[in-house]
Amino acid sequence: MTKQSPEREERRRQQQELADHLKASGAMDDIFAKIDAGEPLTGEGGLIGTMLKAALERGLEAELTEHVGYERGDAEASLHQNSRNGTSSKTVATEIGDLELAIPRDRNGTFTPMLVPKGQRRLDGLDGMIISLYAGGMTIRDIQHHLASTLGTDLSHETISKITEQVAEEILAWQTRPLEALYPVIFLDAIIVEVRDGGHVRNKAAHIAVGVDVDGAKHVLGIWVQATEGAKFWAAVCAELANRGVRDVLIVCCDGLTGFPEAVEATWPKATVQTCVVHLIRAAMRFVNYKDRKAVAALKPIYQAANEDAALEALEAFEASELGRRYPSAVKSFHDAWDRFTPFLAFPPELRRVIYTTNSIESLNYQLRKVTKNRGHFPNDQAVVKLLWLAICNIEDKRARDRAKERGLRSDQRKASGRLVEGQVTTNWKQALEQLSLVYPERINRYL
Incomplete structure (x- = not known):
């Protein structure tokens, strides 16, 4: 049997004590009798909804009692300046369905309930549920149907849209937050989404x-939907990062983005723009027949070469081989990217392993594609950023909860996934940082 974490064991103990106390007191006898009689727990007329309705109405009555200064039925009620004035009906959407509440009123009209505020038609838990469903990739209409079919709660398309828009300020704060002065490595990658643009x-x-800070921790620096092609867009992205505090970047790893190297060099003149080697290999293998793919592993001596001269010699050898003549596109891929590929060859093995690929960000993008694949298209660029940000938060929170459940277990008993990206420490970072301090001593040592 899997051992539970101390926190979970304590929570279960407290819950069990409360359940045992309620059973012993007899407070649950009538509820148990109704369950035994076959009455439903959830749905319209369910016991849980009835209990929540009773609890909310009792809390509202207590609020009104404090407001008017006397209990219901008090013989001296007429001596008070304000008095009770019946109730009004209000439908409130909750996680367990719609509830019809009797909201108490006062004669002077000055009572403002806090438990269910005026104008509020949903309990907070329902908003959180909707945002979580949206972050999981469900469209607004999917959520609308899900709430109606499972909870019996019928919210309009506009209402659900407004609920998801509640996070807009958080996204803006995140997208404009201050950043570190130095990121030794920044990875940049993209996913393709469908967006309505005009008609x-x-x-x-x-x-x-994704930036790697001097401690080796990864952070999502921002999300940008490409509105224009080339240099103008990338100049704006780099300027935004610089305005948020990034003073220097040592290495930027990306996949041959038009105009991006020039924008980086204009913003951080000493930065090295490195083509992702894995993307380059994929491009070289794009037109290779499946049966020849294993043989085309002859490309490995190129990207594992000790230096640029050795890599060029390996490329020329492959070009002259039978496979090279059969697949000239593979050779062309390396020739076209040569200037942005060769900086990689100047680095020692420990550093090469860090910048070899954008896989760390590709694993993030893989998870995000699972969220976006069921979407038809987005109404605008802001909706793309909103969903991707919510998805990242949702995935990280879920993984954190899974790890918390396994806290206290032996390592061989833990099955929860580690961090997706945010806060994840780069493998072998200490060795890579040592090499960076040797290659860029005047730029990195002052930040250590």
């Missing part, structure tokens, strides 16, 4: 930047 729907690239 048409077209593919757009949602670019996600």
Whole structure:
């Protein structure tokens, strides 16, 4: 049997004590009798909904008692300046369905309930549920149908949309938050989404930047939907990062983005823009027949070469081989990317392993694609950023909860996934940082 964490064991103990106390007191006898008689727990007329209705109405009555200064039925009620004035009906949407509440009123009209405020038609827990469903990739209409079919709660398309818009300020704060002065490595990759643009729907690239700080921890720096092609867009992205505090970047790893190297070099003149080697290998293998793919592993001596001269010699050898003549596109891929590929060859093995690929961000994008794949298209760029941000938060929170459940277990008993990206420490970072301090001593040592 799997051992539970101390926190979970304590929580279960407290819950069991409360349940035992309620059973012993007889307070649950009538409820147990109704369950035994076959009455439903959830849905319309369910016991849980009835109990929540009773609890809320009792709390509202207590609030009114404090407001008017006397208990219901008090013989001296007429001596008070204000008095009770019946109730009004109000429908409130909750996680267990709609509840019809009797909201108490006062004669002077000055009572403002706190438990269910005026104008509020949903309990807070329902908002959290809707945002969580949205972050999981469900469309607004999917959520509308889900709430109606499972909870019997019928919320309009506009209401659900407004609920998801509640996070807009949080997203803006996150997207404009101050950043570190130095990120030794920044990875940049994109996922393709469909966005309505005027009267048409077209593919757009949602670019996600992940920075590695001097402690080796990864952070999502921002999300940008490419509105224009090339240098102008990338100049704006780099300027935004600089305005948020990024003073220097040592290495930027990306996949041959038009105009991006020039924008980086204009913002951080000493930065090295490195083509992702894995993307380059994929491009070289794009037109290779499946039966030849294993043989085309002859490309390995190129990207594992000791230096640029050795890599060029390996490329020329492959070009002259039978496979090279059969697949000239594979050779062309390396020739086209050569200037942005060769900086990688100047680094020692420990550092090469860190910048070899954007896989750390690709694993993030893989999870995000699972969220976006069921979407038809987004109404605008802001909706793309909203969903991707919520999805990242949702995935990280879920993984954190899973790890918390396994806290206290032996390592061989833990099955929860580690951090997706945010706060994840780069493998072998200490060795890579040592090499960076040797390669860029005047730029990195002052931040250590």
